[in-house]
Amino acid sequence: MQTALQFGPIFIHFDRLLLGLWQTLQLSVLSIVFGTLIGGLGAVGRSFGPRWVSWSVAAYVELIRNTPLLIQLYFVFFSLPLFGLKLSSNVAAIVALSIHLGAYVTEILRAGIEAVPKGQIEAAKALGLSRYRIIRHVVIVPAVRAVYPSLSAQFILQLMGTSIVGAIAAEELTAIANNLVMQTFRSFEVYILIAAIYFVVVQTASLVLAALGRLLFRWKV
Amino acid sequence: MSLRDFGPNELVYLLLAARWTILLALIAFAGGGVIGLVIAGLRVAPIRILRWLAGGYIQFFMGTPILIQLFMAYYGASFLGFRPDPWVAAALTFSLNGAAFFGEIFRGAIQSISRGQWEASTALGFRFVSTLRLVIIPQAVRLMLPPTVGFMVQVVKTTSVASLIGLTELARAATQINTVTFQPVLVFGTVSLIYFALCWPLSLLSQHLERRLATGSALKVPKPLMLAA
Numbered sequence: 001m002q003t004a005l006q007f008g009p010i011f012i013h014f015d016r017l018l019l020g021l022w023q024t025l026q027l028s029v030l031s032i033v034f035g036t037l038i039g040g041l042g043a044v045g046r047s048f049g050p051r052w053v054s055w056s057v058a059a060y061v062e063l064i065r066n067t068p069l070l071i072q073l074y075f076v077f078f079s080l081p082l083f084g085l086k087l088s089s090n091v092a093a094i095v096a097l098s099i100h101l102g103a104y105v106t107e108i109l110r111a112g113i114e115a116v117p118k119g120q121i122e123a124a125k126a127l128g129l130s131r132y133r134i135i136r137h138v139v140i141v142p143a144v145r146a147v148y149p150s151l152s153a154q155f156i157l158q159l160m161g162t163s164i165v166g167a168i169a170a171e172e173l174t175a176i177a178n179n180l181v182m183q184t185f186r187s188f189e190v191y192i193l194i195a196a197i198y199f200v201v202v203q204t205a206s207l208v209l210a211a212l213g214r215l216l217f218r219w220k221v
Numbered sequence: 222m223s224l225r226d227f228g229p230n231e232l233v234y235l236l237l238a239a240r241w242t243i244l245l246a247l248i249a250f251a252g253g254g255v256i257g258l259v260i261a262g263l264r265v266a267p268i269r270i271l272r273w274l275a276g277g278y279i280q281f282f283m284g285t286p287i288l289i290q291l292f293m294a295y296y297g298a299s300f301l302g303f304r305p306d307p308w309v310a311a312a313l314t315f316s317l318n319g320a321a322f323f324g325e326i327f328r329g330a331i332q333s334i335s336r337g338q339w340e341a342s343t344a345l346g347f348r349f350v351s352t353l354r355l356v357i358i359p360q361a362v363r364l365m366l367p368p369t370v371g372f373m374v375q376v377v378k379t380t381s382v383a384s385l386i387g388l389t390e391l392a393r394a395a396t397q398i399n400t401v402t403f404q405p406v407l408v409f410g411t412v413s414l415i416y417f418a419l420c421w422p423l424s425l426l427s428q429h430l431e432r433r434l435a436t437g438s439a440l441k442v443p444k445p446l447m448l449a450a
Contacts, residue, residue: 066374066420067413068381070392075413078405163286167385174288187296195285195293202284 039105253319
């Protein structure tokens with residue numbers, strides 16, 4: 001029976017952990033960018049689109065938010081090849097993660113848009129602003145600012161969510177950890193170390209997002 | 222090509238596997254609720270070190286992926302000389318993880334109750350635990366309810382991750398059936414619908430409670446940051 005934690009055999013493979021971390025960050029950043037684009041379009045379609053668009057977006061949001069990310073990953077990874085779309089594991093992971101995040105971002109932004117006071121829009125109309133400029137400057141920018149904390153929390157969740165894409169053989173930090181376990185047999189030590197890495201990355205990402213928020217929304221209303 | 226087709230037997234297999242998803246979610250809910258209440262109590266306790274410890278607990282469970290927590294519980298058992306068991310690891314992890322989120326929900330509700338209630342209780346000679354139990358929590362329950370039900374949706378969905386340490390619940394049953402039938406659209410479509418049937422009513426209930434309980438009160442529980450969904 002082993003009694004002491006031994007991190008030595010793991011540190012030899014530090015370069016692979018770094019690679020895994022890099023892949024995790026890539027998955028996160030790419031899926032956050034695409035997911036936010038989907039969410040932006042979704043929110044605009046939900047709030048300002050014709051009824052059939054609004055309803056379709058609502059169905060998408062409800063379907064994604066009420067099913068597990070893991071099942072969405074499996075669905076994308078196993079089903080798309082049947083339609084002639086052969087995706088590598090990592091691309092399939094990015095597709096599924098983006099679709100997943102898109103639903104949450106849609107819902108967060110929609111809540112923000114709905115929270116914009118009606119009087120503010122009426123005032124903009126009275127000033128003769130065009131519909132486009134009202135939607136952009138009077139609704140969307142204040143809405144995004146209002147929901148920015150929720151948005152960054154969702155991005156952090158996305159970062160941690162990438163840990164399960166190893167289930168479809170995509171490569172990232174957790175998948176590398178699983179490989180290291182098989183090589184070194186120091187399973188507990190590996191996961192302690194990985195947990196520490198995620199913790200540091202999550203805290204750093206929170207700080208970066210908070211700083212970004214101050215930068216983006218630094219003017220006073 | 223495939224070993225068998227997706228038929229009634231496979232559907233029944235999936236539906237039966239959903240029992241384990243429900244059971245795990247209930248364990249997480251019960252365990253997480255009880256421990257979460259303690260965590261919330263510690264978070265508002267008059268002793269700084271207790272608040273600090275509970276804060277660290279929440280930081281850890283909210284700041285690392287639940288899959289890693291599952292692996293730690295699973296392999297930690299064998300490190301300590303026990304035989305690793307997916308059910309024990311999953312029950313433990315989901316309860317402890319849920320407790321962090323419930324703790325934040327409960328704390329938010331508790332802190333929404335005005336300070337005057339605390340002062341009045343102190344003036345009447347109540348101690349901390351009695352104040353919390355007899356004065357604050359009964360008032361905070363209606364505020365806790367919507368986010369608690371909403372978090373249940375998260376719990377049901379997250380139990381799918383337990384399939385990755387080999388616990389046979391709905392998600393793992395789905396991959397098993399997919400391997401033998403190779404009809405992923407049908408298999409994962411069906412499984413999505415089963416999860417949806419479990420989660421959607423809870424989502425609707427949460428929204429309903431939020432609208433219903435919010436009326437007649439200016440109080441609103443701030444959602445924990447990590448629960449922004």
